[in-house]
Amino acid sequence: MGFEMNKIDHPVIGIFAGLLGTLMGFGTMTIWWSWANGTSMDYFIQDVFWESSLYKDSILTISVLFNVGLFWLCLRSNFEQLAKGILAVIFISVPLIIYYQATAL
Numbered sequence: 001m002g003f004e005m006n007k008i009d010h011p012v013i014g015i016f017a018g019l020l021g022t023l024m025g026f027g028t029m030t031i032w033w034s035w036a037n038g039t040s041m042d043y044f045i046q047d048v049f050w051e052s053s054l055y056k057d058s059i060l061t062i063s064v065l066f067n068v069g070l071f072w073l074c075l076r077s078n079f080e081q082l083a084k085g086i087l088a089v090i091f092i093s094v095p096l097i098i099y100y101q102a103t104a105l
Contacts, residue, residue, distance in 0.1 A: 014074070014085015018067050022089065025066030029059060057100035064093045 033048070034041045049059055067090050074083035 009079045009081045011081050011085040011088065014079075014082040015088055016085070017070060017074075017082060018086040018089025021067040021070045021086065022063045022093070025063035026059070028066070029062050053100070053104045057097050057104060060093065060097050060100060064090060064097070 030041050030044050033039075034044050048055055067086050071083050071086045071090070074080070074086060
């Protein structure tokens, strides 16, 4: 018996994939921003993301955009249930992004 691909086609696994995609997006954004500005990743995470409310919505938006690519790949590969889980993470992230935009000073 081998690993069956249809076992990963489940919305719960899609939620985990969406959370992982968001973390990958955040990690990529952190590395790129730190490299482009000549600062440490710790500075980006601590000062730019956590302590500054001005950029939090933009950083979260870019991080969640990685899930759009994952969603598209799942649909192209006929993993519709997995794509539903990823889409759920995107839908849950949108109100959070709107909240951060509304509270930014």
